Amino acid sequence: MSEATKVAIQGVNIHISGASLVPRTRSPLSLGSPLHFGSSTRLCYRPLPRCHALLHSINTPSSRFSALEPLPLPPPPSNVSLPSVLPYLWDLASGDPTLGWRLFVALFLLIGGKAAGIVGPLLLKFAMDKLQTAPNYLPKQSANLILGALVFSALSKAISAGMNEMRYVIFAPLGHATGRRVAVHLLNHILGLDLTFHLEKSTGVLARVIDRAQRAVVHIFRAVVFTFIPTAIELGLVCVLLAKQVSTTVAGVVLVTFIAYVWWTIDITRAAASSRKEANKVEELVTGKVVDALLNFEMVAQSNNQKLEVQQYNGLLVRHQVAMLDAERLSAALNAGQAFILAAGVAAVMALAGLSVLRGSMTIGDLILANGLILQLSGPLQFLGFLYRDLRQSLVDLDSLINILTTRSSLKDGYVELQKDGPGVRIRAQNLHFTYKSSRKVLNGVSLIAEPGESVAIVGPSGSGKSTIVKLLLRLYDPDSGALFMDNLDLRILTQASLRRAVAVVPQDTVLFNDTIHHNIAYSQPTASEAEIVVAAKQAQLHDAVMRMPGGYSTVVGERGLKLSGGEKQRVAIARAFLKAPRLLICDEATSALDSNTEAEILKTLKELSSGRTCVFVAHRLSTIMHCDKILVMDGVRREEKIGTQIMR
Numbered sequence: 001m002s003e004a005t006k007v008a009i010q011g012v013n014i015h016i017s018g019a020s021l022v023p024r025t026r027s028p029l030s031l032g033s034p035l036h037f038g039s040s041t042r043l044c045y046r047p048l049p050r051c052h053a054l055l056h057s058i059n060t061p062s063s064r065f066s067a068l069e070p071l072p073l074p075p076p077p078s079n080v081s082l083p084s085v086l087p088y089l090w091d092l093a094s095g096d097p098t099l100g101w102r103l104f105v106a107l108f109l110l111i112g113g114k115a116a117g118i119v120g121p122l123l124l125k126f127a128m129d130k131l132q133t134a135p136n137y138l139p140k141q142s143a144n145l146i147l148g149a150l151v152f153s154a155l156s157k158a159i160s161a162g163m164n165e166m167r168y169v170i171f172a173p174l175g176h177a178t179g180r181r182v183a184v185h186l187l188n189h190i191l192g193l194d195l196t197f198h199l200e201k202s203t204g205v206l207a208r209v210i211d212r213a214q215r216a217v218v219h220i221f222r223a224v225v226f227t228f229i230p231t232a233i234e235l236g237l238v239c240v241l242l243a244k245q246v247s248t249t250v251a252g253v254v255l256v257t258f259i260a261y262v263w264w265t266i267d268i269t270r271a272a273a274s275s276r277k278e279a280n281k282v283e284e285l286v287t288g289k290v291v292d293a294l295l296n297f298e299m300v301a302q303s304n305n306q307k308l309e310v311q312q313y314n315g316l317l318v319r320h321q322v323a324m325l326d327a328e329r330l331s332a333a334l335n336a337g338q339a340f341i342l343a344a345g346v347a348a349v350m351a352l353a354g355l356s357v358l359r360g361s362m363t364i365g366d367l368i369l370a371n372g373l374i375l376q377l378s379g380p381l382q383f384l385g386f387l388y389r390d391l392r393q394s395l396v397d398l399d400s401l402i403n404i405l406t407t408r409s410s411l412k413d414g415y416v417e418l419q420k421d422g423p424g425v426r427i428r429a430q431n432l433h434f435t436y437k438s439s440r441k442v443l444n445g446v447s448l449i450a451e452p453g454e455s456v457a458i459v460g461p462s463g464s465g466k467s468t469i470v471k472l473l474l475r476l477y478d479p480d481s482g483a484l485f486m487d488n489l490d491l492r493i494l495t496q497a498s499l500r501r502a503v504a505v506v507p508q509d510t511v512l513f514n515d516t517i518h519h520n521i522a523y524s525q526p527t528a529s530e531a532e533i534v535v536a537a538k539q540a541q542l543h544d545a546v547m548r549m550p551g552g553y554s555t556v557v558g559e560r561g562l563k564l565s566g567g568e569k570q571r572v573a574i575a576r577a578f579l580k581a582p583r584l585l586i587c588d589e590a591t592s593a594l595d596s597n598t599e600a601e602i603l604k605t606l607k608e609l610s611s612g613r614t615c616v617f618v619a620h621r622l623s624t625i626m627h628c629d630k631i632l633v634m635d636g637v638r639r640e641e642k643i644g645t646q647i648m649r
């Protein structure tokens with residue numbers, strides 16, 4: 001190799017050679033002749049199995065509910081106190097076009113329901129007073145009036161309950177829609193965070209946080225809109241009524257009872273919250289543990305570590321049990337205390353009212369009214385305690401939501417669009433240095449130039465940083481120093497979406513979703529037509545294998561479906577890449593897990609795929625890189641002072 005063909009590598013132990021800097025002329029990919037498309041391609045599809053129908057339904061949201069609302073949503077609350085969370089939820093809910101009329105109708109039903117509840121005891125008092133003072137014989141009209149009052153006082157409870165339920169039906173969709181918006185927002189945010197965040201967080205934990213946040217929003221709505229506000233209104237009405245109709249002392253006793261009840265509820269619930277917080281934390285660990293053990297079952301079984309996994313799981317469950325028992329003890333104290341305060345309040349009111357009746361300053365009707373109104377309040381009060389606990393729990397759950405929503409990606413998105421189409425892309429790496437968080441230095445001055453259409457191999461011992469270069473090329477990380485350019489544009493100024501649109505990766509282990517093979521191929525280009533997917537599968541030499549599957553392209557593959565062989569999985573990745581028609585193709589040890597026959601076949605397909613594109617091949621085997629234009633040798637020796645010049649042809 002002439003000196004001129006060598007590409008200088010700055011830095012210590014990494015070198016690149018250009019086997020030929022003159023791009024080879026490659027025959028353009030011939031797509032047309034062997035494949036015939038059109039209506040006949042539809043014959044490839046067999047009837048959808050049930051599971052596919054289910055997956056299909058997941059992808060087509062009901063028309064009753066809007067699909068994805070435009071983002072962004074309001075900034076998350078600064079803390080999880082109710083005064084901060086409520087405006088946040090209000091902002092979220094106000095995006096719903098039905099908010100106005102739902103609020104109006106709910107308010108009407110709220111007032112109507114509470115009024116109906118209070119009218120009952122009033123009618124009863126009226127009937128009792130009339131009966132008490134009535135002579136032995138009443139005219140028919142008066143008797144009918146009393147009977148009517150008695151009947152309506154009984155019916156008023158049902159009217160009140162009916163209006164309350166209707167209020168729930170009218171307002172509940174808003175709570176659920178807001179919960180959904182939060183969950184969508186959260187998943188959108190999480191998927192936008194960098195790889196470091198995802199590597200640090202367990203998948204199980206993140207799934208749980210999303211689930212809890214969604215439920216927390218629904219609970220907060222239920223507690224605040226359906227209980228706290230209505231109960232406060234009802235309390236006000238009851239106290240005013242008691243003061244006017246019975247006595248201010250009785251109204252005072254009811255108020256004191258209520259304050260004592262709320263105080264006890266808040267005090268004990270606060271104490272229980274820390275136990276629940278601990279229980280939540282451990283629950284996340286428990287879920288993470290189970291998901292990890294089940295996802296990595298093969299590894300667990302191979303290492304004979306079933307016992308270890310179960311032991312660790314049990315240890316976490318014991319911690320969870322302790323925290324839960326603590327919370328349940330406090331919950332028992334809460335319930336008992338609430339019942340006692342309520343009973344004491346009712347007893348005091350009854351004693352006061354009874355004395356007044358004996359003294360003649362109150363009628364039996366007044367006593368019945370006082371009793372009726374207190375009982376009327378006690379229903380929501382008992383519910384209030386339960387919902388307050390729910391609310392506290394929901395606020396604790398929202399804590400994790402805020403933590404995640406306030407986490408920012410360490411990679412700031414760029415603003416320039418990388419062209420999607422073109423014959424390959426020009427890559428320039430300039431003196432790259434990179435260290436993973438809390439790890440040793442991995443890249444120490446890597447430089448490289450690949451012209452459009454050239455193929456570059458990256459070789460080197462395990463751990464020398466080959467895949468790290470791929471991650472930098474995909475901008476999953478930024479280099480600590482130095483820069484990477486595509487089409488002479490720094491990756492940091494490119495939008496991540498346009499960069500990733502122009503790049504396709506065939507990894508060592510292809511990720512398959514538990515979905516149809518059709519969906520799995522289309523994953524790189526979700527808008528692709530059926531015909532395009534079949535073309536890609538044929539180009540990847542996958543079509544015949546798909547046609548042998550029980551459901552053709554509708555066969556569900558992945559962990560919960562049909563298992564594919566290593567070679568078939570790689571062909572799915574290659575079909576994805578064909579479909580995407582990238583400017584840069586990255587094969588990250590794409591054939592290293594395959595036997596030599598399969599490898600040879602896959603390499604043939606990859607060669608076709610790489611034609612006319614810039615390609616980066618990360619490989620251990622010489623067979624994979626023989627055809628490459630340039631070879632970057634990563635020297636795994638980590639002594640920074642070592643400078644070698646190992647050139648491979």
Ligand SMILES: Nc1ncnc2c1ncn2[C@@H]1O[C@H](COP(=O)(O)OP(=O)(O)OP(=O)(O)O)[C@@H](O)[C@H]1O
Binds near residue numbers: 199438461465467
């Ligand atoms: N997310 C990470 N956090 C910390 N260290 C990491 C991370 N990913 C990789 N490393 C470390 O960086 C070094 C380079 O890893 P990399 O995967 O780039 O090597 P490689 O050359 O591709 O290895 P192999 O051939 O085994 O795939 C290794 O020592 C690895 O342990």
